[in-house]
Amino acid sequence: MPIATPERYAEMLDAAKSRSFAYPAINVSSSQTLNAALQGFTEAGSDGIIQISTGGAEYLSGPTVKNMVTGSAAFAAYAAEVAKNYPVNVALHTDHCPKDKLDGFVRPLIALSAERVKRGEAPLFQSHMWDGSAVPMDENLAIAEELLAACTAANIILEIEIGVVGGEEDGVVGAIDEKLYTTPEDALATARALGVGEKGRYMTALTFGNVHGVYKPGNVKLRPEILKAAQEAVASELGLDAGAKPFDLVFHGGSGSTAQEISDAVDYGVIKMNVDTDTQYAFTRPVATHMFQNYDGVLKVDGEVGNKKLYDPRSWGKAAEAGMAARIVEACENLRSAGTSLGA
Numbered sequence: 001m002p003i004a005t006p007e008r009y010a011e012m013l014d015a016a017k018s019r020s021f022a023y024p025a026i027n028v029s030s031s032q033t034l035n036a037a038l039q040g041f042t043e044a045g046s047d048g049i050i051q052i053s054t055g056g057a058e059y060l061s062g063p064t065v066k067n068m069v070t071g072s073a074a075f076a077a078y079a080a081e082v083a084k085n086y087p088v089n090v091a092l093h094t095d096h097c098p099k100d101k102l103d104g105f106v107r108p109l110i111a112l113s114a115e116r117v118k119r120g121e122a123p124l125f126q127s128h129m130w131d132g133s134a135v136p137m138d139e140n141l142a143i144a145e146e147l148l149a150a151c152t153a154a155n156i157i158l159e160i161e162i163g164v165v166g167g168e169e170d171g172v173v174g175a176i177d178e179k180l181y182t183t184p185e186d187a188l189a190t191a192r193a194l195g196v197g198e199k200g201r202y203m204t205a206l207t208f209g210n211v212h213g214v215y216k217p218g219n220v221k222l223r224p225e226i227l228k229a230a231q232e233a234v235a236s237e238l239g240l241d242a243g244a245k246p247f248d249l250v251f252h253g254g255s256g257s258t259a260q261e262i263s264d265a266v267d268y269g270v271i272k273m274n275v276d277t278d279t280q281y282a283f284t285r286p287v288a289t290h291m292f293q294n295y296d297g298v299l300k301v302d303g304e305v306g307n308k309k310l311y312d313p314r315s316w317g318k319a320a321e322a323g324m325a326a327r328i329v330e331a332c333e334n335l336r337s338a339g340t341s342l343g344a
Contacts, residue, residue, distance in 0.1 A: 040328025152200030163207030187230035210253030282327035
């Protein structure tokens, strides 16, 4: 199918919220990982979100070029072409963008989409993330207001982060401390500044102990009930019905989470969960296996010629893509999105 239109993307998010499931948002950094994501969603019968980080965008432009806008545009163009051959809907998203990279990443991409929309075309990406977790709350929300207006004008959904995710991603490091837990007051400030849809649609990453990267159980305490408290605080202030979920929530830093923690988060309104570390490993592990099992074929040992069929990147690339696709199926099952595709 073609990349999801803004209207179809909204339908996807509405379906996730009303039916209590979430879409895996899969980080990719190459055509191979993009193809693996498309195959994984197809095998799971799930629509989904495919995203690139600032580092992924740089890499896609060429490791020596490092132009995030060029890499993003190339990724979007390639994805738009190959996605036509898969029977699921996918939306394109840009992941964590800190303040110092807004002018070299998100703002120019929003401008490109605005020009496309003026010509009657779809935006280049369906959503963008502003990561204001490293700046004061007032500044975070002020920038979010500006970006929400620009995104809404270009028919794009904004994602924001309220709170801090620990660990490291693309060189941004967050400490593991009490800042990992968003408060009801933070949620109320967000709703007062950005509304709950009337100023434009946005997704909110509220933090409840999340950590990027790999961590062992017990290293950090996830508290999904924080999401419930945030939803209740805003619903109460707005006079909404009991059980209302005014925020479209996002789950960051979920590697190592238990099935129960994921299920609880979805119950409290999470409709998107970022998946990166686990799929990186699922992609790389079959490559390592191939290299170890075919050592004398992939290397020209002792002056021999090796085996072209074994060091051809396609030979190990196919196994890598299959491994990553299988992990995406697992993510869809954990998030209850398997079998929920909206179809054409």
